[in-house]
Amino acid sequence: MSQPAIWDNSHDQPGHRAPLVLGDDSFGAITQRVATIVEKPKPPRWWTVTFSISLAFTVVLLAMLAYLFTVGVGVWGLNVPVAWGFDITNFVFWVGIGHAGTLISAILFLFRQKWRTSINRFAEGMTIFAVICAGIFPAIHTGRPWFDYWLFPYPNQMQMWPNFRSPLMWDVFAVSTYFTVSLMFWYVGMLPDLATLRDRAQTKLRQLVYGILALGWRGSARHWHRYERVYLLLAALATPLVLSVHSVVSFDFAVSQLPGWHATIFPPYFVAGAIFSGFAMVLTLLIPIRKAFHLEELVTTRHLDNMAKILLATGLMVGYAYGIEFFTAWYSGNHFEAFTFYNRALGPYSWAYWIMVFCNVVVPQMFWFKKARTTPWILLVGSLFVNVGMWFERFVIVVTSLSRDFLPGNWGIYKPTWVELLTLAGSFGLFLTLFLLFLRFLPMVAMAEVKSVVPQAGLERGPHRGHGQYWGEIPHQHEEILGGEGREQR
Amino acid sequence: MSEHGRSRWVFPPWVNQLRVVAGVALVVIPVYLVVLVGFGASPRTTDVGYAPEQPVPYSHALHVGQLGLDCRYCHNTVEEAAKAAIPPTQTCMNCHARIRAASPKLLSVRESYATGMPIPWVRVHDLPDYVYFDHSAHVRRGVGCVSCHGRVDTMEVVQQVEPLSMGWCLDCHRNPDPHLRPPELVTSMDWVPPEKPEVYGRRLREQLGIRPSTDCGTCHR
Numbered sequence: 093m094s095q096p097a098i099w100d101n102s103h104d105q106p107g108h109r110a111p112l113v114l115g116d117d118s119f120g121a122i123t124q125r126v127a128t129i130v131e132k133p134k135p136p137r138w139w140t141v142t143f144s145i146s147l148a149f150t151v152v153l154l155a156m157l158a159y160l161f162t163v164g165v166g167v168w169g170l171n172v173p174v175a176w177g178f179d180i181t182n183f184v185f186w187v188g189i190g191h192a193g194t195l196i197s198a199i200l201f202l203f204r205q206k207w208r209t210s211i212n213r214f215a216e217g218m219t220i221f222a223v224i225c226a227g228i229f230p231a232i233h234t235g236r237p238w239f240d241y242w243l244f245p246y247p248n249q250m251q252m253w254p255n256f257r258s259p260l261m262w263d264v265f266a267v268s269t270y271f272t273v274s275l276m277f278w279y280v281g282m283l284p285d286l287a288t289l290r291d292r293a294q295t296k297l298r299q300l301v302y303g304i305l306a307l308g309w310r311g312s313a314r315h316w317h318r319y320e321r322v323y324l325l326l327a328a329l330a331t332p333l334v335l336s337v338h339s340v341v342s343f344d345f346a347v348s349q350l351p352g353w354h355a356t357i358f359p360p361y362f363v364a365g366a367i368f369s370g371f372a373m374v375l376t377l378l379i380p381i382r383k384a385f386h387l388e389e390l391v392t393t394r395h396l397d398n399m400a401k402i403l404l405a406t407g408l409m410v411g412y413a414y415g416i417e418f419f420t421a422w423y424s425g426n427h428f429e430a431f432t433f434y435n436r437a438l439g440p441y442s443w444a445y446w447i448m449v450f451c452n453v454v455v456p457q458m459f460w461f462k463k464a465r466t467t468p469w470i471l472l473v474g475s476l477f478v479n480v481g482m483w484f485e486r487f488v489i490v491v492t493s494l495s496r497d498f499l500p501g502n503w504g505i506y507k508p509t510w511v512e513l514l515t516l517a518g519s520f521g522l523f524l525t526l527f528l529l530f531l532r533f534l535p536m537v538a539m540a541e542v543k544s545v546v547p548q549a550g551l552e553r554g555p556h557r558g559h560g561q562y563w564g565e566i567p568h569q570h571e572e573i574l575g576g577e578g579r580e581q582r
Numbered sequence: 583m584s585e586h587g588r589s590r591w592v593f594p595p596w597v598n599q600l601r602v603v604a605g606v607a608l609v610v611i612p613v614y615l616v617v618l619v620g621f622g623a624s625p626r627t628t629d630v631g632y633a634p635e636q637p638v639p640y641s642h643a644l645h646v647g648q649l650g651l652d653c654r655y656c657h658n659t660v661e662e663a664a665k666a667a668i669p670p671t672q673t674c675m676n677c678h679a680r681i682r683a684a685s686p687k688l689l690s691v692r693e694s695y696a697t698g699m700p701i702p703w704v705r706v707h708d709l710p711d712y713v714y715f716d717h718s719a720h721v722r723r724g725v726g727c728v729s730c731h732g733r734v735d736t737m738e739v740v741q742q743v744e745p746l747s748m749g750w751c752l753d754c755h756r757n758p759d760p761h762l763r764p765p766e767l768v769t770s771m772d773w774v775p776p777e778k779p780e781v782y783g784r785r786l787r788e789q790l791g792i793r794p795s796t797d798c799g800t801c802h803r
Contacts, residue, residue, distance in 0.1 A: 247620070250749055251749035
């Protein structure tokens with residue numbers, strides 16, 4: 093399954109800038125390649141099959157929620173002392189997944205990492221859907237979800253406000269802000285592409301739906317000017333959120349007094365973990381989809397290579413955090429702190445701890461090797477391990493600390509019930525359902541942005557050729573370039 | 583717009599008119615919601631003024647306002663208990679065994695007295711079941727009856743005059759001074775403080791050591 097040599101742009105050669113996208117596509121051909129995915133009257137067979145399965149799991153999720161709401165939180169295995177289990181584990185897991193999307197779309201944009209253009213739409217979509225899945229869990233773990241509006245500070249006849257000193261309250265703001273900004277960023281970035289789909293639409297309905305979604309985009313210079321401004325501003329707005337949201341999530345734990353939670357390392361540790369898990373999820377989704385839709389020329393080996401490097405870097409940070417936690421526990425001289433970590437590694441949940449260490453620390457070490465970074469199937473397997481490992485990391489943090497706190501008389505063991513297991517499975521179903529709908533109905537690669545990094549984009553400026561080498565004849569006639577641009581609309 | 587021989591679908595010109603509609607809606611809908619929720623659905627609107635018809639046309643205006651009965655003559659447990667006690671029929675008959683003993687208005691009182699079945703009075707001031715209000719705690723600290731129940735001595739039919747919402751409770755718990763009076767004058771309907779109520783109440787509060795709690799557990803046990 094390794095790539096043919098002509099598709100390998102992962103080399104680094106001084107003085108030679110590797111092309112960001114491959115093939116000799118004209119602007120129009122890129123549109124053609126991406127837009128036809130959503131324009132085919134029938135989705136490919138594998139799409140129908142996976143969509144049916146995902147939808148079935150979404151129904152399972154809804155059924156589990158209905159069961160939970162009618163019977164109560166007793167259907168979960170939670171009880172004192174372990175009052176947080178799968179619910180919060182899943183919440184942190186899904187929120188973490190989202191962070192890669194925002195990092196790719198906002199931070200890499202501000203840092204002018206142009207390779208992001210091929211994958212940002214895709215990763216942002218993943219962010220939106222992951223945050224939707226994440227949002228479910230805090231909402232349902234309250235036990236009485238019909239009172240969830242109490243989480244918001246609204247004027248009321250009780251003259252009561254939420255406890256603003258509680259990190260759980262900050263969480264509500266962090267996650268809802270994150271969702272709003274991510275959604276706006278995603279949508280605004282999609283406007284030119286939605287207009288392209290509108291212009292190519294063959295049916296009245298598609299024309300109308302994409303037309304409304306495109307907000308009347310006509311691609312005038314003024315449109316582009318405003319668009320670029322808004323996009324830059326939103327990127328600036330989203331950038332701090334990458335760091336702040338998961339920091340706030342970590343406060344849910346760090347602000348409490350529980351050994352194993354009450355640690356100053358938590359915010360950076362959680363952010364690194366979030367990016368780690370997010371990139372793993374991007375790879376898990378991207379590798380099969382790139383193959384299925386033949387997008388290897390847009391999402392190149394170099395993209396995979398870059399993402400694998402980020403995976404390795406953040407994996408090392410997470411591994412460092414695991415190690416330093418033990419150091420802190422020992423160095424603090426605090427009996428309870430030391431016991432907590434002894435208990436993590438050798439206590440009743442040690443199996444989960446060692447799964448976590450293996451998946452998050454040992455497995456990513458293979459990305460020191462270029463072959464592992466550039467071979468899609470190895471990368472896919474590695475990213476799956478990381479997904480599993482990062483879920484277990486949250487499980488270990490949430491459950492081990494709660495199950496063994498200060499007084500041995502308070503100790504307890506938590507076992508998830510079938511309802512919790514099916515809820516987790518169902519949340520994956522919802523995630524994939526939304527994702528597959530996105531692949532089917534929206535442009536999964538930012539066509540307009542990718543056109544700015546193809547070699548042809550910089551031809552008329554002589555030596556400044558944008559990204560990548562242009563092999564072959566350089567057409568000097570201005571008309572020909574404009575012709576290429578004109579083609580994109582057909 | 584036609585650039586490449588094919589027309590693009592953009593919004594038709596009439597959509598521009600929707601901008602006005604959208605602009606108006608953007609202003610009107612929030613105002614409407616604020617008015618609806620803030621005023622329309624508040625207890626001040628829905629509960630205040632509740633004056634159910636009682637099985638006996640008992641007039642507080644007559645008994646308290648004109649005859650000068652003290653509240654505690656009928657609501658006799660108000661200083662010791664959480665509930666202020668709806669009087670038993672026997673209390674009515676203390677007087678009405680002789681006064682207007684044949685009045686047709688008192689038919690059901692006499693009937694109740696004869697059969698021993700209580701008069702089904704309709705409760706006017708009804709707090710939610712999860713609120714544990716204690717009359718004695720308030721009355722003994724000098725919160726006048728009139729502060730919550732209004733001028734009962736002028737009411738032919740008793741009605742609710744305050745919203746009895748949690749926010750209304752908290753208004754006083756957070757700032758009790760304007761509502762305090764000497765505890766022996768709680769039942770007086772027309773008492774006015776001798777100086778500024780805030781100053782007078784503050785002095786009373788400090789003298790009596792009144793510290794109204796705003797903990798959840800004070801009212802929600």
